[in-house]
Each structure stands twice: as structure tokens, then as C-alpha cells.
Amino acid sequence: MGVVNNLGATLSTSDTHPIGDSGLSFLMFSLDAAEKGFGSSTLKDQGYHFANIPMKLRLIKTGDTPNGEVIPAGQIASFNAGTLQLVKFLLSNSTTITAPSCQTKDINVKMGQYKLNDFPNDGSPSKRTVPFSIEIYNCPAGINKVMYSLIPSSSSPVWNTTQGIIKLNQSSTAKGIGLQIIDDQLTPIILDQPKLLSQYSADGGNFTIPLNARYLKIPDDPSIVPGTANAEMTFVMSYL
Incomplete structure (x- = not known):
């Protein structure tokens, strides 16, 4: 039986x-x-x-x-x-069977135009920062924690992981600069490392991650060449 x-x-x-x-x-x-x-x-x-x-x-x-x-x-x-x-x-x-997950959209951050003297000679980041936000919405109730991470793409590889710096993509004509992602306290976002979404509530709902982007001179390059300066990265969420 x-x-x-x-x-x-x-x-x-x-x-x-x-x-x-x-x-x-x-x-x-x-x-x-x-x-x-x-x-x-x-x-x-x-x-x-x-x-x-x-x-x-x-x-x-x-x-x-x-x-x-x-x-x-x-x-x-x-x-x-x-x-x-x-x-x-x-x-x-x-x-x-559905995995509990939040939703988000692609984000296009317009960095604007820069002059050569916007970049300090010592290689430190530009004083100009561009604020942007990642909107997370329709989070279901019951998720204990939400983690997020920024992952460099193959088109814009990492230059410095701990400082949140990636290189420009291959279609960019500018040379000698990289793009850095920092939080709302101007602290670099460590790339490819999960970070707790502190605003998240187990009740679910909509949330915002405030971030900033800025250019900086890459010390490995002797000089900056003007041109287009674009880069991409992937935003990943995980749930506990």
C-alpha cells in the first residue's frame, strides 16, 4: 500500500x-x-x-x-x-508559485556639460554632483529585508570597486575620466556588494533610493580628452 x-x-x-x-x-x-x-x-x-x-x-x-x-x-x-x-x-x-519582488524602471541620468577646469588637477572628483533616485514600487508585504547592489556592466567595466567608479563605455569619445556613484551623504557606493535598503518596511509599498553621480579624472590617463561620456550599470535587488 x-x-x-x-x-x-x-x-x-x-x-x-x-x-x-x-x-x-x-x-x-x-x-x-x-x-x-x-x-x-x-x-x-x-x-x-x-x-x-x-x-x-x-x-x-x-x-x-x-x-x-x-x-x-x-x-x-x-x-x-x-x-x-x-x-x-x-x-x-x-x-x-511567484517570487515576492519589488518593481523598478530603467533610469537615464543626464550628467550635463562640463569644462576641463571642472576637474581638479589632483584627480579628485568633480565638484559637480548630479542627484538621481532609484524608485522601487509595488513591494509586497511580508518581505523581511530588501538588499540592492550596483553591478558594473561589460560595456562599462569597473575601475575602482570600493570607490564606486566605472569606466566610460566604448562608444564614448571622451578620455581620461570615469563615473562615480555616491549616496546622499556623498559616500561612495561599493560596487557588486549588497546594501541594505534601510527605508524598507515589511508592510511593503513604494520606496526611493537617493543617489548621486559625478565624473572624476582617472589617474592612469595623462590627460582628459573632451567628448561624450556615457556609462551603464545594472541595478539588482535581492530579498530575505
Whole structure:
């Protein structure tokens, strides 16, 4: 006697039943006992009966769960004695697994025009900073923490990780300068490192990350060549 899994492999020695490649499995319980899970062909005939006995189905995470994975409605399993189906277990509605996440949009920061004398000779950043914000919205309730990080792109590789400086992209005609990202306290953002979104509340909602961008002379280059100065990076959020 035992469970036959309609959504994945029927394992002969386990009461945990995988649901396809969803990263989820189900456990099936009879509430007339101490919530012992029903396994696959592991029970002997000990006078079990199912009339008027409540059943419980528990989903557990057993692997990576793809966002948007669907557990279909219909029969998910049966409890068989040999080839005889004693009980069928069905889901009345399909279930879609969604990862809790916030939303954001691409941001285009217009840096404006600069003169050569806007860049100090000692290689320190330009005195001109351009404020911008990353808007985070539609955060669901229940997320404990939100982390964010800025990741240099292959088109604008990192020049100094701890100082938040990336190089201009290859289509830029300017030479000798880089772009630095700093927070609202003018502290450099460490690149490729998660940073806690301190404004976040477990109630969810909309939030703003205030940042600044500024150019600076890269010491490795002997001089600055005027021209277009563009760069890109990726904004990544993670959730705990």
C-alpha cells in the first residue's frame, strides 16, 4: 500500500513526493494519527481505512523554485493497494508559485556639460554632483529585508570597486575620466556588494533610493580628452 505520485516520480522509500521540476514536493497526512506522512509503497496492510478521516497536504521546498511555476489542478496523487485506487487526492484549483519582488524602471541620468577646469588637477572628483533616485514600487508585504547592489556592466567595466567608479563605455569619445556613484551623504557606493535598503518596511509599498553621480579624472590617463561620456550599470535587488 502506498502513494502514487501523479506529478512526478513515485519514490519507493520516501514520504516526500516531488512535483515535477518545480523545486517543491508534497507530504500527505492522515489526521487520525500523529501526522505520519504516507509514503510510496512503504505501508503494510494494518487495517487502514479512509472513511470520514480528514487529510492534510503540505507543500515543502526541496530545491530551486522557478518563478511562475504552475501546479496544475486535478489529481495529484492516489493511495493504492496494489492496482486498486483506494483514495484519489485532487486540487480544485491550479497554484502558481511567484517570487515576492519589488518593481523598478530603467533610469537615464543626464550628467550635463562640463569644462576641463571642472576637474581638479589632483584627480579628485568633480565638484559637480548630479542627484538621481532609484524608485522601487509595488513591494509586497511580508518581505523581511530588501538588499540592492550596483553591478558594473561589460560595456562599462569597473575601475575602482570600493570607490564606486566605472569606466566610460566604448562608444564614448571622451578620455581620461570615469563615473562615480555616491549616496546622499556623498559616500561612495561599493560596487557588486549588497546594501541594505534601510527605508524598507515589511508592510511593503513604494520606496526611493537617493543617489548621486559625478565624473572624476582617472589617474592612469595623462590627460582628459573632451567628448561624450556615457556609462551603464545594472541595478539588482535581492530579498530575505
